[in-house]
Structure formats: C-alpha cells, structure tokens
Amino acid sequence: MVDSNTRLQQFEKVKELINGPEAELFKTRYLARYFSGDITFLMGGVPFTLAFHKGTMIAVELGKPVNGINIGLGGSEEQWSDFFKHKNFQLATSPKHNPLCFEILGSPLAYRQNNNTMAQLMRVMAKVME
Amino acid sequence: MAITGSYIMVNGIKTYYETNNGPTDKPTIVCLHTAGRECRQYHGMMELFEGRYNMVAFDMPAHGKSWPLPGNKAINNHKDYCAFAWAFVEAMGIEKPLVIGCSVGGNMVYYIAQHYPVAGIVSMQGSTFIKALSGSYGTVVDLLDHPYISVQHSHFDFSESLIGRECSEAAKDFILWGVAQECGVAKKGDLSIYNNYDVRGDLDKITCPVLVIRGEDDWNVPEHYCQEAMKGMVNSKKVVWKPIPGYGHFIIVEAPEIVCEAIDDFMQHLDPADVASRA
Structure with a gap:
C-alpha cells in the first residue's frame, strides 16, 4: 500500500517527465497537444487528479475535480501495482485477461x-x- | 513486383482483389485481412511467395477499395462473412484453396473449414470463441461509429498495443497507417463479428490440415485460445502449431518471412490429390 503523500511525490516526478524529456512524444505521437482538462486516477479508492493545458501538465492534486471527472481510470492498489509491472495499458483494461479490469471514469x-x-x-x- | 489488382463482382458487390500471379500447380492461397483493414497487408507475403505459390487477397465489402453493402453497410456476422468469402472463391474459379486469415480472418477460417471444401486452413492470431461484449471492449465497439468519435484517432493506441517488440519500424508504420485509413462502419462490423463468435461445437467437422500461428506478443489472443482450438479439431488430418516469439497481432505484416516459411513447410501436409489435380 503506497500512502497518498508518496503517490503525490511520484506524480510530481511524472509531471517533470511529461513536461520535459517525454513532452515531444506525448504531445505529437500520442496527440496530447489537443488535450486540455483533467485526468483522474482512482488508486485503491484515493483520487489523484492531473490538470493539463494543451498537453502540458499544470497541476497535480489529491481529490476529484470540483466540476466532475473529465476522463480517468479507477482500480485497486493491486491492479495498479500489476499494471506498473507489465506497463501495458490495454492488457490492464481487457476483461478477457483481467477480471478486475480498470473502471473507466468520466464520459x-x-x-x-x-x-x-x-x-x-x-x-x-x-x-x-x- | 508481380502483384496486380483488379475487380470482380461477388454477390452484386464490386470487390477489389490482388494477386501475385504465382503458379497454379499447388493450391491457391486465399487471404483474409484483419478487422477494418484490407488486402495490402499481404503484400510482403505475396512478394516472398512470388514464383512459388499463387496468392489472392481481397478486400471485404466496405473495406479498402471494395464497395460496401447496399445502404453503405458492412457485414456484421460470421455466417455472412464466410458466405461472402466463399462466393469470392467461386467467382474467381478457385478450387480447394488454402484459406489463410489473421485476427478476425483467423477466426473465420475455422468456420470456413467446417462448411466449405478447402485444401487446408491457416489461422493466425485466431480463435474459435470470443465473448467480450461487456466492459471496456464492448464500449470500444459501440463507439466505433459514434459521431463524436474519430476512429482513426481513438483506435491508434489499441492497435499499437498489439504490435510485437521485434516488429520493424517500417512495418509498424504501415500497421498504424492502416488505422489512419479505417472506416468506422467497417471496423464496427468486423468487431461485431469478432465479439459474438463461437464455433467450438463443430470443431470435429474440420478434416483438412490446419496450421495455427500465434505471434506471442499479442495480448488480445492468448495462447489458450489456440490450444483450445487445436484440442477440438480431433478429425483434422494434421494440426501444426507455430508460436512466433517477439511478434504480435499483425503477424502477416510484422513477420512475413517467418509466416511464409511456416506455410511453405505446412504445404507438404496438404492432400496430394488436391495438389495433383492442379498440375
């Protein structure tokens, strides 16, 4: 079980990467330059919200956006831990392989x-x- | 390069096909493309088999250069899919072909072998049973022709995740270019066929030789799908299993050399009478 403060620190590190060495790939090949809004991840019941403006991450916050979740995924600590090991997004969301697949949040x-x-x-x- | 393209009318649908104009003294290889894509996926194999086997690949209705069904619709069930594929075989005057398919095509070859006179089949990244209507996968299918969705944009990551780690950048680019050219109506039709497929009850009807190929990096088609299919084909003359490490779902584009080598070896298991009748 990873505590919320540790997770927040990890998300700050993600922010450094996504706005730094990963920025070009993220914004171009993965089309993030078109995305402005919030991405919320529910990790073992704890929501973390990352705010973006045209593909740049501008904030990391504990909690859900006050105006509702734009997009996101929710899962247990075990599911996230499993995902971080194999690093395959689709594998983790496939009900054929993972009966505890992530829940899609937002629209x-x-x-x-x-x-x-x-x-x-x-x-x-x-x-x-x- | 000996590949040429042409049109033929099949059940009233103007259907595009390509061939490598190979020799016809062995069974013609009829090729079924993956969901939403078209016959260019087989160019690599056609070039490798040039002068060795006659290959014919066609675009299903609403795919590639083939016309859609009346009302701009696509086929959305496996019986109609296979009936159309066989109508193409008959329209081309091909007798007892080796039918090969990848992904949804890899599923369809099992039904074709159960109901039509083939010399053999090759199932690549295929299964005899798919039930994935719930959860995120069902949502993916429902949204493929939604007016708010760009299927080329939204499906990019899904396809990319299926590609194997050893795939060349050029092949990967072509696979993703395939995503960029997809039509939502055609893709939804194919994945509707894919999702509701179950031919396990008739696997004992398959008597022809069968080659089962699986690129091991394909998370969408786990090995047990192939193992269950092979276990059920108790009356097949020969079942050959070919796992390919390092490559994924689009094995015909990712590793045409390895697939051609496997098919070349498999050809020896076809009934000599089928081969001799063409000489």
Whole structure:
C-alpha cells in the first residue's frame, strides 16, 4: 500500500517527465497537444487528479475535480501495482485477461477520444511508480 | 513486383482483389485481412511467395477499395462473412484453396473449414470463441461509429498495443497507417463479428490440415485460445502449431518471412490429390 503523500511525490516526478524529456512524444505521437482538462486516477479508492493545458501538465492534486471527472481510470492498489509491472495499458483494461479490469471514469466519449494520451501518460507513470 | 489488382463482382458487390500471379500447380492461397483493414497487408507475403505459390487477397465489402453493402453497410456476422468469402472463391474459379486469415480472418477460417471444401486452413492470431461484449471492449465497439468519435484517432493506441517488440519500424508504420485509413462502419462490423463468435461445437467437422500461428506478443489472443482450438479439431488430418516469439497481432505484416516459411513447410501436409489435380 503506497500512502497518498508518496503517490503525490511520484506524480510530481511524472509531471517533470511529461513536461520535459517525454513532452515531444506525448504531445505529437500520442496527440496530447489537443488535450486540455483533467485526468483522474482512482488508486485503491484515493483520487489523484492531473490538470493539463494543451498537453502540458499544470497541476497535480489529491481529490476529484470540483466540476466532475473529465476522463480517468479507477482500480485497486493491486491492479495498479500489476499494471506498473507489465506497463501495458490495454492488457490492464481487457476483461478477457483481467477480471478486475480498470473502471473507466468520466464520459466514455471523452475517454475513447483521448485514449492515446492517457495510455502514454500511464506508461510514463509506470516508469516512476513500478 | 508481380502483384496486380483488379475487380470482380461477388454477390452484386464490386470487390477489389490482388494477386501475385504465382503458379497454379499447388493450391491457391486465399487471404483474409484483419478487422477494418484490407488486402495490402499481404503484400510482403505475396512478394516472398512470388514464383512459388499463387496468392489472392481481397478486400471485404466496405473495406479498402471494395464497395460496401447496399445502404453503405458492412457485414456484421460470421455466417455472412464466410458466405461472402466463399462466393469470392467461386467467382474467381478457385478450387480447394488454402484459406489463410489473421485476427478476425483467423477466426473465420475455422468456420470456413467446417462448411466449405478447402485444401487446408491457416489461422493466425485466431480463435474459435470470443465473448467480450461487456466492459471496456464492448464500449470500444459501440463507439466505433459514434459521431463524436474519430476512429482513426481513438483506435491508434489499441492497435499499437498489439504490435510485437521485434516488429520493424517500417512495418509498424504501415500497421498504424492502416488505422489512419479505417472506416468506422467497417471496423464496427468486423468487431461485431469478432465479439459474438463461437464455433467450438463443430470443431470435429474440420478434416483438412490446419496450421495455427500465434505471434506471442499479442495480448488480445492468448495462447489458450489456440490450444483450445487445436484440442477440438480431433478429425483434422494434421494440426501444426507455430508460436512466433517477439511478434504480435499483425503477424502477416510484422513477420512475413517467418509466416511464409511456416506455410511453405505446412504445404507438404496438404492432400496430394488436391495438389495433383492442379498440375
């Protein structure tokens, strides 16, 4: 079980990577330059929200956005821990292989349209949190 | 390069196909493409088999250069899919082909072998049973032709995740270019076929030789799908298993050399009568 403060520190490290060495790949190949809004991850019941403006991460906060979740994924600590090991976004969300697959948060439309951006963000998270 | 393209009318649908114009003294290889894509996926294999086997690959209705069904619709169930594929085989005047398919095509070859006279089948990244209507996968299918969704944009990551680690950058680029050219209606039709597929009850009807190929980096088609299929084909003359490490779901594009080598070896298991009748 990772405590909330440690997770927040890890997300700050993710922010450094996603705005630094990972920025070009994130914004171009994974289309993050089109994304402005919040991505919320529910980790064992604890929500972490990352705010973006045109693909740049501008804030990391503990909690859900006051105006509701834009997009995100929720899962248990065990699921996240498993994902951070294998680093495959789709594997972790496939009900065929993982009966405890992540829960899609927010609008399915917004989720689907920004799947690439969130998947790459999660790969970078895995580098930090494995 | 000996690949040429042409059109033929199949069940009233103007259907595009390509061939490597190979020799016809052995069974013609008829190729089924993956969901949402088209026959160019087989170019690499066609070039490798040039002068050795005659290969014919066609675009299913609403895919690539083939016309859609009336009303701009795509086929959305496996029986109609296989009936159309066989109508193509008959329209081309091909007898007892080796039918090969990848992904949804890899699923369809089992049904084709159960119901149509083939010399053999090759299932790549295929299964005899898929049930994935719930959860995120079902949502993916439902949203493929939603007016708010760009299927090329939203499906990019899904396809990328299926590619093997050993795939060349050029092949990867072509696979993702395939995503960029997809039509939501066609893709939804194919994944609807994919999701509701179950031919396990008739596996004992398959008597022809079967080659099962699996790129091991494909998370979408786990090995037990292939093992269950092979276990059920108790009356097949020969079942050959070919796992390919390092490559993934788009094995025909990712590793055409390895797939061609496996098919070349497999050809020896086909009924000599089928081969001799063409000489």
